[in-house]
Amino acid sequence: MKKIFLTICAAILMMTSPARAEIFIDNFILWTAHRDELIDEYTLKHYGKICREIVPQAVVVHWTAFGTLESVWKYFYAEEMPDDEGRLNVASQFIVDRDGTIWRLMPETKFARHIIGYNHCAIGIENVGGYNGREDLTEEQLAANVRLIKYLHEKYPTIKYVFGHYQQGKARASGLFIENVPDYYAIKTDPGPKFMRGLREQLEKDGLTFYDE
Numbered sequence: 001m002k003k004i005f006l007t008i009c010a011a012i013l014m015m016t017s018p019a020r021a022e023i024f025i026d027n028f029i030l031w032t033a034h035r036d037e038l039i040d041e042y043t044l045k046h047y048g049k050i051c052r053e054i055v056p057q058a059v060v061v062h063w064t065a066f067g068t069l070e071s072v073w074k075y076f077y078a079e080e081m082p083d084d085e086g087r088l089n090v091a092s093q094f095i096v097d098r099d100g101t102i103w104r105l106m107p108e109t110k111f112a113r114h115i116i117g118y119n120h121c122a123i124g125i126e127n128v129g130g131y132n133g134r135e136d137l138t139e140e141q142l143a144a145n146v147r148l149i150k151y152l153h154e155k156y157p158t159i160k161y162v163f164g165h166y167q168q169g170k171a172r173a174s175g176l177f178i179e180n181v182p183d184y185y186a187i188k189t190d191p192g193p194k195f196m197r198g199l200r201e202q203l204e205k206d207g208l209t210f211y212d213e
C-alpha cells in the first residue's frame with residue numbers, strides 16, 4: 001500500500017513539475033509586417049529565397065561582447081538598422097544572462113539574423129559576456145545552454161549540429177552554408193573554445209555533431 005502511495009506521489013510530482021515550463025521567459029522583440037518585409041529582402045539577397053520561418057538544423061552559440069541582458073534586448077528590439085548588406089536588424093532567438101536566466105525573443109522558428117551563411121537554418125543563442133574578447137561566460141550560462149539545447153533538440157529532431165560563431169568555417173562541412181554575396185564574411189571569436197568544449201562534453205552523447213574546439 002505504501003509503495004502504491006509513493007508511486008502515485010511520484011507520478012503527480014512528474015505531472016506538475018514546472019522544470020519544462022521554466023526553461024525560458026518570453027520577452028519578444030518588436031515584430032510587425034515591416035520586419036517580415038526586411039526578412040524577405042535579406043533572405044532573397046543572401047539565400048535566394050524568402051525564408052520567414054526556418055527548419056532548424058543547427059544551434060549557433062554566441063557571446064554578446066557588450067551590455068547587459070536588458071541593453072542587448074533593446075539593441076535587438078528595433079526591426080531595422082543601417083547596413084549595406086541588408087536593413088534587417090541583428091537578433092537571435094534566445095539570450096542567456098550571466099546568472100543563467102534565458103529569454104526567448106521570438107517564436108523559435110522565426111528567422112533571425114545572427115550568423116552569416118546559416119541564418120536560414122540555425123537557431124541562435126546569445127550569451128551576455130565576452131567583454132574585451134575574454135572567455136568569461138559563467139557556469140550558470142553553460143548549464144542554461146545545455147538545458148536549452150536539450151529542449152530544442154528534443155523538440156526539433158532536425159537539429160544535428162551545434163557550433164560556436166567562431167567555428168563558422170569548420171561548420172561548412174555540414175553543407176548548410178549558403179551565401180550569395182561574395183566576400184560577405186566577418187571574423188568572429190565568440191563564444192570561445194572553453195565554452196564550446198563544455199557544451200560538447202555534455203551534449204555530444206545526445207547525438208549532436210560538434211567541431212574541434
Ligand SMILES: [Zn+2]
Pocket residue numbers: 061062063114165188190
Ligand atoms: Zn556571434
